Amino acid sequence: MPLNNIATLFIYITLEKLLQQYQHVPGTWDEMRSEQSIRDQYNHVYNTLQQLQINTLHEKDKLAGELFMNQGITFTVYNDNAGIEKIFPYDIIPRILTAAEWNHIEAGIKQRLKALNFFLKDIYHDQNILKDKIIPYELITSCPHYLREVQGIQVPHDIYVHISGIDLIRGSDGKFYILEDNLRTPSGVSYMLKNREITKRIFPDMFYANKVRMVNDYPLLLHEILSSLSPHSISNPTVVLLTPGVFNSAYYEHTFLARQMGVALVEGRDLVVDNHKVYMKTTNGLEQVHVIYRRIDDEFLDPLMFRHDSSLGVPGIMSAYRKGNVALANAVGNGVADDKAVYAYVPRMIKYYLNEEQILPNVPTYQMSDGDARNHVFKNIQKMVIKRTNQSGGYGMIMGNTINEADWDEAKKVIEKDTRNFIAQPILQLSTVPCFIDGKFQARHVDLRPYALCGPGGVKIVPGGLTRVALKEGSLIVNSSQGGGSKDTWVID
Secondary structure, three states: OOHHHHHHHOOOOOHHHHHHOOOOOOOOOEOOEOOOOEOHHHHHHHHHHHHOOHHHHHHHHHHHHHHHHHOOOEEEOOOOOOOOEEEOOEEEEEEEEEHHHHHHHHHHHHHHHHHHHHHHHHHOOOOHHHHOOOOOHHHHHOOOOOOHHHOOOOOHHHOOOOEEEOEEEEOOOOOEEEEEOOOOOOOOHHHHHHHHHHHHHHOHHHHHHOOEOOOOOHHHHHHHHHHHOOOOOOOOOOEEEEOOOOOOOOHHHHHHHHHHHOOEEEOHHHEEEEOOEEEEEEOOEEEEOOEEEEOOOHHHOOOOOOOOOOOOOOOOHHHHHHHOOOEEEOOOOHHHHOOHHHHOOHHHHHHHHHOOOOOOOEOOOEEOOOHHHHHHHHHOHHHEEEEEOOOOOOOOEEEOOOOOHHHHHHHHHHHHHOHHHEEEEEOOOOOEEEEEEOOEEEEEEEEEEOEEEEEOOEEEEOOOOEEEEEOOOOOOOOOHHHOEEEEEEEEEO
């Protein structure tokens, strides 16, 4: 429906009435309201919205869309015949977390990343966790992202995960659960920063009145951590951001972060390796590069060691990496800890390396390679989601509550032929938040991706992260490639 028609339709309905009509999804945790009342952290926002005219809110919604369009804030969808460049959908109503909730999330992520870094060092060196049979040896050796080529490489400060985006969900019990570890080339942080910038433009008074914690120092923290990884003790190491190029789905983010950090954005053809050192081609000749924030997957990084047909990477870069002449963030080989089958063992890692119980629990996970677990999943498929262990973006998922019988029969055959590469989890009702859609406040499901930076000084997490929204009514898939959008995420005291 055109915007003018929507505005006319609701001209006589106040925002107070629309807010009172807001209904959350039964059986879910709603972030704004309980069954009895508005949650404390939303009181000020709720009261402010009530005092606005509905036309004013429509204008703010329109302005936000224009700002995203004018600034070219896009992502790429490869399987959409209508065109690949999409404006990232944004909802203007913020998602709000309390300081206590954030402190719990922050502690859980720091604990998890500490254990995962220990695991990656161990798995590429002594492999004690395998020798002690905490994790099955065959689970690691069968992982496509376990790279024997990096066995024994010493990485700066023994840190493998420098940049991570840990996905969390809040279940119907109100508790937060870790859904996924993104330890290779996590994306989306530029949308977190742009969401905040636009929220401050359209709701300046409401933003500052709520004393929202800031996120805009992320590029500075990222640059500090990258610089600290330099293998040479120099005051101003050369840091670059390595991108696959303009056709990558996150290219906007690559350009944004390079500009914000004040570092060169390079492609593989801009770099050359000589005598086990990496150099950048410049108009003044070759300049040695000390740290590379790479947004290229492992298999495309060095055609001399991995995929020989790759034109995205840098021939010989792995020799420079092994010699310790260049630092790569994130470390090569991190994908072994990103495997969804290995994810199920992270609570054991925390106990093994830290002698602690997990602060943020995993979602219960069934290994389809286990016959008993597989039978249980097949018998209860309508309550399950089945995922490929090495796919992301919402692809490779089977939603048991929506698949038809014929498709399920075919899916079972595929799973039974390759059980190692599938896991199953119960379908959880992600928490909901109010969204301003078609002139109404409507409940939509969300997850949360906080961004953590690991350096010699420890783990730093900007307060908030990216709230991803399943904009389709009833959908639980929040990925932008599957019709999802995002919200600004506030942490308030």
